[in-house]
Amino acid sequence: MTTTKKNASLGLFASVQLALFLLCLLASTSIIGTIVPQNNPAAFYVERYGAATARFFQLLDIPDMYNSWWFLGLLTLFAVNLIVCSADRIPQVIRLVRRDSLAIAPEQLEKFPLRSERHLVEDVPAAAARVTTLLRRHGWHARTAPLNPGLLCCAEKGKWSRFGVYVVHCSILVILAGALLGSSAVAHKVFRNPLFAFKGSVMLPEGERTAHIFAHKGGERLDLGFALRCDDFTIEYYGNGMPKTYRSTVTVFDGGAPVQTTDIEVNRPLTYKGVTFYQSSYHPFQEYRVALKKQDGSAATTARISAARQMDWPEGGVSYGIINRESQGEVTRRLKIWFTDNQGEPSVFWVNADQEAAIERPSGIYLLTIGQRYATGLQATKDPGVWLVYGGCLLMLVGLYIAFFLSHRRIYVYMQPDETGCHLLFAGDANKNKVGFENNFAQLINKLDSNT
Amino acid sequence: MDSSQLFGIAMIAYLLAAAFYLGLFLFKVERIGLVGTLLALGGTCAQTAAIGLRWHESYQLGVGHAPLTNMYESLVFFAWCTSCFYLALEYRFKTRIMGAFVMPCVAMAMAYASFSDRIDSQINPLIPALQSNWLIAHVVTCFIGYAAFAVAGGLGLMYLLKQSAATRPNRSGRGMTDALPSVQVIDDLTHKTIVFGFMWLSAGIITGAVWANEAWGTYWSWDPKETWSIITWFLYALTLHARFTRGWRGRRIAWLAILGFIAVFFTYFGVNFLLSGLHSYGSA
Numbered sequence: 001m002t003t004t005k006k007n008a009s010l011g012l013f014a015s016v017q018l019a020l021f022l023l024c025l026l027a028s029t030s031i032i033g034t035i036v037p038q039n040n041p042a043a044f045y046v047e048r049y050g051a052a053t054a055r056f057f058q059l060l061d062i063p064d065m066y067n068s069w070w071f072l073g074l075l076t077l078f079a080v081n082l083i084v085c086s087a088d089r090i091p092q093v094i095r096l097v098r099r100d101s102l103a104i105a106p107e108q109l110e111k112f113p114l115r116s117e118r119h120l121v122e123d124v125p126a127a128a129a130r131v132t133t134l135l136r137r138h139g140w141h142a143r144t145a146p147l148n149p150g151l152l153c154c155a156e157k158g159k160w161s162r163f164g165v166y167v168v169h170c171s172i173l174v175i176l177a178g179a180l181l182g183s184s185a186v187a188h189k190v191f192r193n194p195l196f197a198f199k200g201s202v203m204l205p206e207g208e209r210t211a212h213i214f215a216h217k218g219g220e221r222l223d224l225g226f227a228l229r230c231d232d233f234t235i236e237y238y239g240n241g242m243p244k245t246y247r248s249t250v251t252v253f254d255g256g257a258p259v260q261t262t263d264i265e266v267n268r269p270l271t272y273k274g275v276t277f278y279q280s281s282y283h284p285f286q287e288y289r290v291a292l293k294k295q296d297g298s299a300a301t302t303a304r305i306s307a308a309r310q311m312d313w314p315e316g317g318v319s320y321g322i323i324n325r326e327s328q329g330e331v332t333r334r335l336k337i338w339f340t341d342n343q344g345e346p347s348v349f350w351v352n353a354d355q356e357a358a359i360e361r362p363s364g365i366y367l368l369t370i371g372q373r374y375a376t377g378l379q380a381t382k383d384p385g386v387w388l389v390y391g392g393c394l395l396m397l398v399g400l401y402i403a404f405f406l407s408h409r410r411i412y413v414y415m416q417p418d419e420t421g422c423h424l425l426f427a428g429d430a431n432k433n434k435v436g437f438e439n440n441f442a443q444l445i446n447k448l449d450s451n452t
Numbered sequence: 453m454d455s456s457q458l459f460g461i462a463m464i465a466y467l468l469a470a471a472f473y474l475g476l477f478l479f480k481v482e483r484i485g486l487v488g489t490l491l492a493l494g495g496t497c498a499q500t501a502a503i504g505l506r507w508h509e510s511y512q513l514g515v516g517h518a519p520l521t522n523m524y525e526s527l528v529f530f531a532w533c534t535s536c537f538y539l540a541l542e543y544r545f546k547t548r549i550m551g552a553f554v555m556p557c558v559a560m561a562m563a564y565a566s567f568s569d570r571i572d573s574q575i576n577p578l579i580p581a582l583q584s585n586w587l588i589a590h591v592v593t594c595f596i597g598y599a600a601f602a603v604a605g606g607l608g609l610m611y612l613l614k615q616s617a618a619t620r621p622n623r624s625g626r627g628m629t630d631a632l633p634s635v636q637v638i639d640d641l642t643h644k645t646i647v648f649g650f651m652w653l654s655a656g657i658i659t660g661a662v663w664a665n666e667a668w669g670t671y672w673s674w675d676p677k678e679t680w681s682i683i684t685w686f687l688y689a690l691t692l693h694a695r696f697t698r699g700w701r702g703r704r705i706a707w708l709a710i711l712g713f714i715a716v717f718f719t720y721f722g723v724n725f726l727l728s729g730l731h732s733y734g735s736a
């Protein structure tokens with residue numbers, strides 16, 4: 001099929017051999033990035049592999065191989081292969097699907113893989129009625145046409161399933177297109193608008209507000225067009241000390257006014273104006289937030305204190321401080337508090353972080369909550385391609401189902417008059433699951449036998 | 453009775469089933485095979501109950517979640533899926549002898565889950581990253597795929613055995629492999645099993661991607677587990693294309709089925725124990 005030079009390269013791209021080769025290459029090269037740690041600073045590679053190897057790695061972009069020119073090149077070839085190969089074959093399939101199945105010569109029926117012959121003692125119209133009723137009763141759409149000197153009946157199922165493969169191939173392209181649309185590199189270089197698609201993060205201390213985040217690639221500062229305030233960050237623990245919940249309570253400010261207050265947890269992100277915020281990390285400060293009030297409600301205060309520093313609350317007439325801490329890493333789990341209203345001995349007790357403690361003093365009961373101050377680490381993502389990717393995934397599952405589990409099946413019955421009645425030639429074929437179809441075919445003919 | 457005792461019973465049933473299936477393969481006495489099937493069935497029932505019970509126990513501990521969240525639970529689930537898949541195949545295609553190639557794998561998975569000191573069988577509460585309904589969808593779809601690929605790998609092995617016996621004229625009268633189905637039947641079954649597994653692996657990768665996007669804001673980050681799953685996927689896509697379009701049959705497909713299962717195995721174990729990444733809860 002290849003006569004000119006142009007056709008030769010087209011022929012290459014239309015070939016399945018190339019597809020097999022590319023699949024092989026993609027599978028084997030992908031392994032590299034699972035062995036060589038990705039996206040570390042240059043010094044890491046020098047230290048781990050030596051200067052010469054590290055230089056070689058840099059040359060081939062191994063430290064970021066899934067974004068390297070050669071890997072993306074392979075993916076591009078793969079996509080081109082897929083497009084050309086499918087475009088090359090789809091016209092044939094369209095022709096095949098649109099062809100009138102009744103326009104077939106009797107000689108061709110002889111070549112069908114499944115054939116069976118029968119004789120009925122009735123004329124052709126009666127036999128035709130019998131056959132078409134049987135086929136229809138079993139869900140086949142049967143049509144007939146005269147074919148000298150008798151009648152041809154054709155029943156078909158699943159003609160459109162021949163497109164299943166191309167649905168799968170198309171879905172791969174849709175997914176790739178979605179990935180491109182959501183890539184920050186494309187946003188930069190093609191759309192020249194870093195805000196079109198980005199991935200970044202921000203570390204936001206409790207009580208503070210920000211209107212920008214920092215991109216992961218290059219650390220560029222991106223202005224969101226609205227602001228986010230972290231009102232509170234909490235960690236909850238299970239009884240055995242494992243973390244149960246990381247939760248940030250945030251308020252969105254748009255045009256200077258607060259528009260919504262929401263909790264962000266792992267697996268429960270917040271989306272506002274196309275930007276999605278994920279709970280991704282946190283940072284504990286060695287500083288504590290105190291909420292203190294008298295139980296009768298006559299006075300209340302909040303404060304920020306450090307450890308081993310005395311704090312006075314003149315309106316309440318008390319002084320307090322942290323005299324000891326129990327920590328896991330940088331996270332304080334329990335605190336030892338010293339508390340006095342200058343009447344009698346001071347109270348000294350342990351309290352869990354963020355848990356309210358009631359302190360009985362001669363001057364009344366005080367309620368104290370003390371917890372560490374955190375910054376919450378939020379990842380912020382804008383990915384306009386994600387729905388394309390999801391659509392492609394859905395399309396792929398549908399396509400795979402069609403391609404694998406549905407097949408194009410045909411049954412022909414050629415009825416010819418003879419001396420004693422009517423001669424029937426059954427012919428059938430299926431493009432997939434031939435064994436299953438063979439059984440169907442035989443069962444249908446058995447039904448006919450037992451009905452006559 | 454608690455779930456760990458039931459898991460123990462299931463493990464013993466599987467070990468015995470594997471022994472009986474191997475006995476069937478060696479001695480070709482149909483009754484031995486029947487005992488193997490009954491044991492496998494019993495083991496699967498016990499394990500079904502055990503999984504249900506473990507689920508229930510997790511609620512009693514106040515940390516209720518489906519038992520699919522750590523290496524132990526996933527191994528157990530893998531064994532269960534493989535055993536179910538195998539039994540369905542045995543019932544449908546009436547070829548008991550395949551058990552000699554599949555059941556040892558099931559028994560080994562259970563034994564490894566129970567005895568390896570790298571694997572913690574305690575019911576633990578879910579860390580925040582795992583608190584998602586996508587967890588169930590992801591694990592279930594992946595493991596149905598893995599189970600099918602395990603069976604396909606066993607079938608590939610069976611094909612190679614049968615074929616090498618057929619090409620080498622037998623000196624000692626009747627060969628061991630006479631009882632195996634014909635190479636055509638094995639070849640066809642291998643293919644069908646791979647097709648089935650490929651559907652589920654695709655679904656598994658997709659549910660994983662959706663979940664990753666929900667939890668971390670990226671549906672694909674090329675972490676080692678993701679990468680190995682896509683390598684496996686490429687490999688099976690290659691196998692299917694070679695068959696559909698290049699007409700590969702028999703030996704080559706059998707080898708690819710085995711190679712594919714090695715890739716599955718590495719995706720599942722190798723990545724957890726040898727490489728690092730977001731998914732490595734197994735080594736914790």
Ligand code: HEM
Binds near residue numbers: 019078082085693696
């Ligand atoms: C460069 C990439 C690819 C090319 C050029 C390609 C080409 C082809 C061709 C020519 C066929 C045969 C169609 C026919 O027999 O009429 C086919 C079948 C198929 N391809 Fe691909 N393919 C590629 C990648 C993929 C990938 C990655 C998948 C993964 C899901 C896939 C899934 C399928 C399926 C399911 C079939 C069905 C075969 C059948 O039922 O006859 N293809 N492909």
